[in-house]
Amino acid sequence: MIMPKPDLTALTGGYRKTPVLQIGADIYCDTQRIARELESRFPNFPSLFPIESSALNDLVAAWSDTALFRPGASLSMGTNLDLPEAVLADRFAFFDFMDRDTLPELLPQLFAQFRAGLQRIEDMLSDQRPFLLGELPGWADAACFAPVWMCRTNIRGATDLLAQLPLLEAWEKRVAALGHGEPQGATAEQAIASACSATSVANKEVISDAIPSLPAGQLITVTPEDYGSVPVSGSLLRLTHYDVALKREDPRVGEVVVHFPRVGYKVEKQ
Numbered sequence: 001m002i003m004p005k006p007d008l009t010a011l012t013g014g015y016r017k018t019p020v021l022q023i024g025a026d027i028y029c030d031t032q033r034i035a036r037e038l039e040s041r042f043p044n045f046p047s048l049f050p051i052e053s054s055a056l057n058d059l060v061a062a063w064s065d066t067a068l069f070r071p072g073a074s075l076s077m078g079t080n081l082d083l084p085e086a087v088l089a090d091r092f093a094f095f096d097f098m099d100r101d102t103l104p105e106l107l108p109q110l111f112a113q114f115r116a117g118l119q120r121i122e123d124m125l126s127d128q129r130p131f132l133l134g135e136l137p138g139w140a141d142a143a144c145f146a147p148v149w150m151c152r153t154n155i156r157g158a159t160d161l162l163a164q165l166p167l168l169e170a171w172e173k174r175v176a177a178l179g180h181g182e183p184q185g186a187t188a189e190q191a192i193a194s195a196c197s198a199t200s201v202a203n204k205e206v207i208s209d210a211i212p213s214l215p216a217g218q219l220i221t222v223t224p225e226d227y228g229s230v231p232v233s234g235s236l237l238r239l240t241h242y243d244v245a246l247k248r249e250d251p252r253v254g255e256v257v258v259h260f261p262r263v264g265y266k267v268e269k270q
């Protein structure tokens with residue numbers, strides 16, 4: 001739950017956020033990148049990006065990951081200051097947009113911001129559509145469900161906010177009813193063994209109009225622009241307007257390719 005996360009960072013090269021997707025020797029960081037990978041690997045499952053709302057799904061998810069998540073995460077911390085000190089210290093160091101000393105006095109403003117964000121979800125559903133972008137559930141629903149779940153389970157005193165939003169609550173039930181499939185657990189040792197025995201399936205592609213302009217094989221770092229900004233180093237394998245990927249070696253996991261979204265990440269020459 002807290003740093004250090006030696007098994008995770010052996011795979012990612014330092015990225016420590018939750019969640020990360022691993023398939024063999026390919027490691028996908030950030031839900032934005034994970035969703036697109038699942039979409040391309042499992043085309044026979046119902047799409048996360050229905051054709052009529054494909055790019056909008058990314059935009060709504062980006063809003064949820066910033067304007068909705070930030071006050072939500074701040075409230076999760078600020079209404080739970082009796083958590084174990086090790087967890088508080090880890091999260092306050094990680095979420096550098098919150099200040100431990102001023103958080104208690106900011107709670108009313110954070111509740112206001114979070115409530116205003118929830119209202120946008122209610123408004124998206126105002127024409128009685130079942131899901132945020134239309135008839136079909138998509139990535140926008142999954143992404144917005146997360147802060148609502150956070151509200152229901154972590155933020156003290158916030159379930160009253162949800163009770164004021166009937167369309168949101170009905171939508172929340174529909175999304176929850178989609179379920180979680182049939183998950184099977186794996187240990188960290190199994191994950192590492194799977195990386196060791198697999199070879200990456202990533203395609204090399206560095207586009208000619210990439211910014212910055214870099215050759216494949218260049219030693220680079222990729223760093224989240226927002227918080228948890230640990231740089232990951234390796235040699236450039238992919239750079240497009242959608243994603244960036246680097247190849248790296250680790251004594252425990254062998255050669256792996258670590259993938260990130262392009263939006264929200266810094267790519268720099270080492």
Ligand SMILES: N[C@@H](CCC(=O)N[C@@H](CS)C(=O)NCC(=O)O)C(=O)O
Nearest residue numbers: 001002016017018019030031032065
């Ligand atoms: N933009 C990232 C945000 C990820 C994020 O902030 N995750 C939080 C949990 S909600 C986290 O990593 N918390 C600290 C931890 O799990 O160590 C994504 O969409 O995956």
